[in-house]
Each structure stands twice: as C-alpha cells, then as structure tokens.
Amino acid sequence: MSISQQAFLRDAMRRMNLTRDVFASRIGVKRRALDTWLLPEGSQEYRAMPEVVERFVSEITQNTALLEKYTQSGQSGALRDRISVEGRPQLLSVDQFTREAAEDLFRIADMMQPIARRQKVSRVLEGAVLGNLFFEASTRTRVSFGAAFCRLGGSVCDTTGFTFSSMAKGESIYDTSRVLSGYVDAMVIRHPEQGSVAEFARATNIPVVNGGDGPGEHPSQALLDLYTILTEFSRLGKLLDGAHIAMVGDLKYGRTVHSLIKLMAAYRGIKFTLISPKGLEMPSYIIEQASRNDNVIVSTNSMSEGLRGADVIYATRVQKERFANEEQEGYTPDFQINRAMIDAHCGPDTIVMHPLPRDSRPDANDLSIDLNHDPRLAIFRQTDNGIPIRMAIFAVLLGVESLVQHSMRDVTWQHPSHVGPDDSSFHGLD
Numbered sequence: 513m514s515i516s517q518q519a520f521l522r523d524a525m526r527r528m529n530l531t532r533d534v535f536a537s538r539i540g541v542k543r544r545a546l547d548t549w550l551l552p553e554g555s556q557e558y559r560a561m562p563e564v565v566e567r568f569v570s571e572i573t574q575n576t577a578l579l580e581k582y583t584q585s586g587q588s589g590a591l592r593d594r595i596s597v598e599g600r601p602q603l604l605s606v607d608q609f610t611r612e613a614a615e616d617l618f619r620i621a622d623m624m625q626p627i628a629r630r631q632k633v634s635r636v637l638e639g640a641v642l643g644n645l646f647f648e649a650s651t652r653t654r655v656s657f658g659a660a661f662c663r664l665g666g667s668v669c670d671t672t673g674f675t676f677s678s679m680a681k682g683e684s685i686y687d688t689s690r691v692l693s694g695y696v697d698a699m700v701i702r703h704p705e706q707g708s709v710a711e712f713a714r715a716t717n718i719p720v721v722n723g724g725d726g727p728g729e730h731p732s733q734a735l736l737d738l739y740t741i742l743t744e745f746s747r748l749g750k751l752l753d754g755a756h757i758a759m760v761g762d763l764k765y766g767r768t769v770h771s772l773i774k775l776m777a778a779y780r781g782i783k784f785t786l787i788s789p790k791g792l793e794m795p796s797y798i799i800e801q802a803s804r805n806d807n808v809i810v811s812t813n814s815m816s817e818g819l820r821g822a823d824v825i826y827a828t829r830v831q832k833e834r835f836a837n838e839e840q841e842g843y844t845p846d847f848q849i850n851r852a853m854i855d856a857h858c859g860p861d862t863i864v865m866h867p868l869p870r871d872s873r874p875d876a877n878d879l880s881i882d883l884n885h886d887p888r889l890a891i892f893r894q895t896d897n898g899i900p901i902r903m904a905i906f907a908v909l910l911g912v913e914s915l916v917q918h919s920m921r922d923v924t925w926q927h928p929s930h931v932g933p934d935d936s937s938f939h940g941l942d
C-alpha cells in the first residue's frame with residue numbers, strides 16, 4: 513500500500529460516508545478489530561489488517577454507487593485548479609471549497625501525518641521560500657504555517673507588525689505584494705482589514721494564503737477545524753451530516769466561526785446553534801450563506817438552551833480589539849464554558865473546541881482551564897492538526913502533493929512518543 517493503513521481506511525470511510533460501526537459491519541469485521549487497524553502504525557495496540565480486507569475495501573471504494581455519484585458531481589481535475597481564484601493558486605476564502613474539495617485536501621493531510629508526527633521527513637519544497645507576513649498578533653497561525661513549510665523542506669522569512677514594515681511609511685498593499693513576490697515563492701498574510709489579503713493576492717501570481725483578514729475569514733483555521741471534527745467523529749462513530757454544532761462567544765467579529773460555518777454548510781442537515789451575547793451575533797450575510805443543504809440555524813443568547821445535546825461546542829474569544837462601539841456588558845460569567853456546564857447539558861461524546869488563544873484570566877468568561885484533563889477537550893488535537901492541514905495547503909498550491917509519499921525518509925532524531933503530558937493514545941500521536 514502506498515499510503516498508511518490508517519489513511520487508507522479513513523479515506524474509505526470518508527468516501528463511503530460511513531461511521532466506523534457501519535463500515536465494520538458492511539465489510540464483515542468486528543468493530544474492535546477495525547479500531548486496532550485504525551491506530552497509528554507503531555502504537556502498542558496497532559494491528560495490520562488482513563490482505564483480503566484491504567483488497568475488499570479497495571474494490572468497494574472503486575465501485576460503489578456513492579463513489580460514482582461523487583465522481584459525477586463535476587469534482588475532477590487537480591485540486592489546485594478546482595480551488596483556484598481567477599486561475600491563480602490562492603487560498604483566500606472557504607467559498608473556494610466544495611465538500612469534495614475539502615475532503616480531498618484532508619486525504620492529503622492524512623498523508624502528511626507521519627511527517628507531522630515526526631516519524632518521517634520530506635524535502636519536496638527544498639529551495640522554496642515562504643514569506644510569512646503578519647501585520648496583526650499571531651502565535652500559532654504564524655508558527656504553524658512556518659513549521660509546515662519547513663517540514664516540507666522549504667525555508668521561511670518572517671515579518672511581524674506594522675511598526676517594523678514599510679507599511680508604516682505609507683506603502684500600498686500593491687507595492688508590498690509585488691516587491692515580496694520577487695523574493696519568495698508563497699506568502700501567508702494576516703492583516704487587520706477585511707478584504708486586504710484579497711488585495712495582496714490580486715497584485716501577485718505567486719500563491720497567497722489568507723492567515724486572517726480582520727473580521728473577515730480565516731480559511732486555513734476552518735479547514736483544520738473541520739478536519740479535527742471529522743477525525744474526532746470517526747473515533748466516536750458519528751457522522752457530521754445531521755450533527756448538532758454549537759458556536760459560542762463573539763460571533764460578530766470572530767473570523768474563525770465565519771469561515772467554519774460557511775465551510776460546514778457544505779454538509780447536510782446540521783443544526784447550528786449560535787450562542788452569543790447581545791450585540792455580538794453572527795452577521796446576517798454569513799447566516800444567509802450557511803442556510804443551505806437542509807441545515808438549520810438557531811440563534812440564542814442563552815447558554816443552557818443552546819448547548820443542550822451539542823455534539824461539538826466551538827468556543828471563541830471576545831475580539832475586543834475589533835470593537836467599535838460595542839459594550840461587553842452582555843458577556844456575563846454564564847458565558848464561561850466549564851466542566852459543570854458541559855456535564856449539565858452535554859453527553860460524554862461531546863467535543864469542545866476553540867481556535868485559541870483562550871483568555872485564561874479568572875474574569876475572562878472564556879473556555880475554562882478546569883476542562884484541561886477532560887478527554888472531551890479537543891483544543892490541542894485541534895492545534896496539532898494545524899500542521900498536516902497547512903502542509904497539505906502548501907503542497908496543493910505549489911503542486912507537489914503527488915511527490916510527497918515517495919519523498920518520505922525516516923527521521924534521524926529522537927522525539928517523545930506524546931508531545932503533551934496529558935496526551936493519550938486517542939490523540940493519535942503515539
């Protein structure tokens with residue numbers, strides 16, 4: 513098999529749109545056996561699947577009517593071309609993605625996992641240089657884009673903040689973009705104004721990725737969030753179609769939720785509950801865009817009402833830095849998501865996400881640290897997924913995804929089996 517057993521099986525389940533339980537019974541194996549085949553290679557309980565199963569699954573994925581339907585939906589050709597913006601390989605908005613295109617990207621991210629987990633190295637982007645241009649605060653987005661590019665063999669040039677850039681001298685976005693295009697092979701840009709990254713992108717032919725444009729969009733974050741949800745659901749035996757997703761917090765200025773709800777609306781029958789303090793509600797133009805595919809969107813200011821029965825709770829930070837005249841009065845302590853609240857309204861299979869950073873100060877009313885040892889808290893699985901997703905984005909935009917598999921070599925250095933002291937086997941990192 514040219515891909516890992518885990519990636520092969522996940523891909524088959526995703527393509528057939530089946531939960532682990534249904535998939536196991538469809539191919540006539542015990543769920544427990546399937547679980548051991550889905551563990552990362554090298555982990556203690558990992559087992560190789562019998563060859564006959566591999567052949568059988570390959571046959572199904574090549575023949576089912578469902579897969580035929582997918583191929584008939586016009587989703588053919590290189591992913592780079594399918595998501596391009598006016599013929600250019602750029603990632604500016606989740607609007608560029610259909611469900612099939614997102615799932616194609618996730619297959620590439622699955623392939624990147626051995627590199628992200630420090631088992632393999634690749635140098636497919638050797639010689640390429642990334643310009644990481646962050647004109648707004650960032651820790652994880654900037655570092656993870658940089659690390660993803662480096663892990664594919666490229667190098668990174670960084671610039672942070674306006675103060676140290678020529679924009680402080682009045683330089684236009686057009687000039688900066690054109691100048692940088694002569695220095696680097698791809699750019700990731702974060703800028704405080706909505707639409708600014710698209711303006712950068714219009715002034716260049718090299719790949720541009722939107723790392724967050726003010727209150728606009730954050731497409732790479734939404735892709736890693738959706739990838740995390742699908743991975744967690746696969747572990748829990750759930751399907752995203754028909755699930756209940758609760759988004760909590762500053763939905764007016766939070767660009768991560770703007771991108772995520774639009775991207776998830778490509779699925780069917782989802783119940784989105786939008787819980788925000790008065791004055792920080794989701795903009796209506798985004799609600800309109802997400803109202804398709806039999807998805808239901810309910811808005812409320814009540815946490816207890818909104819969280820009831822949620823499969824995913826996606827919490828966000830209050831974006832005070834973007835406030836114009838808004839007051840923070842509505843952001844009362846009952847907006848703090850903590851263990852007692854989740855125990856009261858949700859089940860043991862609920863997952864709790866947050867794009868981070870969370871405000872951990874006691875008066876912040878953000879995601880509480882009392883969930884840190886609770887397996888439902890998926891925030892670090894989510895941040896870890898930033899690497900394979902951003903590697904996949906670069907590989908697609910620079911057209912090297914087909915070279916990655918054969919470029920992999922074993923790592924030479926020692927690394928811990930779990931990167932976090934509280935990680936366990938289902939983090940998929942052992």
Ligand code: NCD
Pocket residue numbers: 652653724730733767768828829867868869
């Ligand atoms: C978010 C952002 O910058 O939009 N963080 C991130 O990129 N993971 C969320 C935030 O700042 O609250």
